[in-house]
Amino acid sequence: MPKVTVARVARANKRDEATTSTVFTFGGTDTPAWIKHSSTIPELKTNRGDIFVLPALFLAMRRGEDLELSDAVSAELIDNIDTVQDIYVTWFPEVFTKVTVSAPASQRNRALRSARGGSGMAFTGGIDSMFSLITSRTTPTALVNSTGLDLDLARDAVARETRARLGRIAAVTGTSVVPLSTNLRKIVLANDIRWGEHSFAAVIASFGHLLAGTMDTFVIPASHSYLTAIPWGSNPLVDPLYGSDRLRVVHHGAAFNRARKTEAIAHHELTRTEMRVCLKITTDENCGECRKCLRTMLALDVMGALSNSERFPQTLDFALLKKLPAHHPQEITMMHDVRELAVEHGAAQRYLDAIDDLCIQWRNELDGVSLESAPDQDPGGTASRIRAQDP
Numbered sequence: 265m266p267k268v269t270v271a272r273v274a275r276a277n278k279r280d281e282a283t284t285s286t287v288f289t290f291g292g293t294d295t296p297a298w299i300k301h302s303s304t305i306p307e308l309k310t311n312r313g314d315i316f317v318l319p320a321l322f323l324a325m326r327r328g329e330d331l332e333l334s335d336a337v338s339a340e341l342i343d344n345i346d347t348v349q350d351i352y353v354t355w356f357p358e359v360f361t362k363v364t365v366s367a368p369a370s371q372r373n374r375a376l377r378s379a380r381g382g383s384g385m386a387f388t389g390g391i392d393s394m395f396s397l398i399t400s401r402t403t404p405t406a407l408v409n410s411t412g413l414d415l416d417l418a419r420d421a422v423a424r425e426t427r428a429r430l431g432r433i434a435a436v437t438g439t440s441v442v443p444l445s446t447n448l449r450k451i452v453l454a455n456d457i458r459w460g461e462h463s464f465a466a467v468i469a470s471f472g473h474l475l476a477g478t479m480d481t482f483v484i485p486a487s488h489s490y491l492t493a494i495p496w497g498s499n500p501l502v503d504p505l506y507g508s509d510r511l512r513v514v515h516h517g518a519a520f521n522r523a524r525k526t527e528a529i530a531h532h533e534l535t536r537t538e539m540r541v542c543l544k545i546t547t548d549e550n551c552g553e554c555r556k557c558l559r560t561m562l563a564l565d566v567m568g569a570l571s572n573s574e575r576f577p578q579t580l581d582f583a584l585l586k587k588l589p590a591h592h593p594q595e596i597t598m599m600h601d602v603r604e605l606a607v608e609h610g611a612a613q614r615y616l617d618a619i620d621d622l623c624i625q626w627r628n629e630l631d632g633v634s635l636e637s638a639p640d641q642d643p644g645g646t647a648s649r650i651r652a653q654d655p
């Protein structure tokens with residue numbers, strides 16, 4: 265029987281930088297998988313299989329082949345994986361098949377002393393993660409950001425700008441940035457697994473497991489609200505199952521839709537100076553023309569917070585809004601949420617008219633488009649451009 269195997273996790277230190285890696289073997293080929301990180305991140309002593317088991321699970325489910333790991337996986341995570349599979353196979357029966365996962369017996373997790381009380385948050389500085397950072401009861405000790413997800417591995421200059429921006433946010437909020445880079449997204453995409461719709465929280469949770477020597481809680485900012493939670497790569501049903509007895513994974517912020525999140529943080533200083541939501545990967549700026557930029561600008565304008573923004577054009581061009589193509593029914597829901605905000609905040613009729621026109625246009629477009637033939641069922645954009653936590 266063909267299967268997917270995950271080799272023993274290896275760690276290589278090279279001065280300040282370290283690489284934690286493994287090899288996925290399937291279909292007769294070896295695929296190296298890696299996460300690069302600071303060499304100060306302590307190496308896990310037990311259950312190292314936790315680090316790569318989740319992305320490997322998606323490969324195995326996609327291929328319908330059993331998964332075998334050479335390292336032990338935490339007992340709780342192995343148990344949870346059963347439910348994770350039930351959920352994804354129910355959501356996407358044509359795509360995923362439930363498989364058997366085997367690994368050496370789980371070891372007793374030895375949490376390092378440094379992990380106690382530490383917490384991380386997957387962070388890009390978009391609406392979802394900015395909302396989670398600003399509204400969390402306790403500030404996370406680390407903002408975790410990886411190139412190779414929304415940021416292209418090859419674009420060093422953009423990555424540097426992003427890291428500088430995240431550094432400024434961390435300085436203001438009294439936390440720190442943990443920069444990573446990985447090829448895991450590339451691997452899942454190359455194997456016909458969607459990023460936004462299927463797998464991104466599984467990859468992000470891998471970062472939490474890698475860092476479990478420095479934190480006991482890892483927060484994934486929600487993409488959607490509980491009310492509109494759809495089959496998606498990050499979900500209030502699934503994300504908490506990505507934890508182990510060593511690491512709690514928290515799905516944060518799903519009591520708010522995107523418009524309500526924008527409302528909550530519209531006048532925060534960090535929103536004015538550091539917010540970045542754009543779909544373009546060639547710059548760390550907001551282009552002010554893509555649908556995420558325009559939707560955010562619309563919500564900020566309704567809140568009276570666009571005119572003093574340092575990150576967006578300070579006026580909204582309604583003509584640009586009109587040119588936006590439809591991608592997913594969820595986009596219409598999100599625009600309705602902005603409309604609700606506009607009504608509550610007494611926005612001028614032309615805002616409501618523009619939103620209504622756009623929603624009618626999108627509905628017509630989507631009626632003519634089969635979802636199956638869409639490039640990616642992702643409100644965030646095409647497979648090559650989707651952002652991690654902020655679709």
Ligand SMILES: [Zn+2]
Pocket residue numbers: 541542543544550551552553554555556557558
């Ligand atoms: Zn943009």
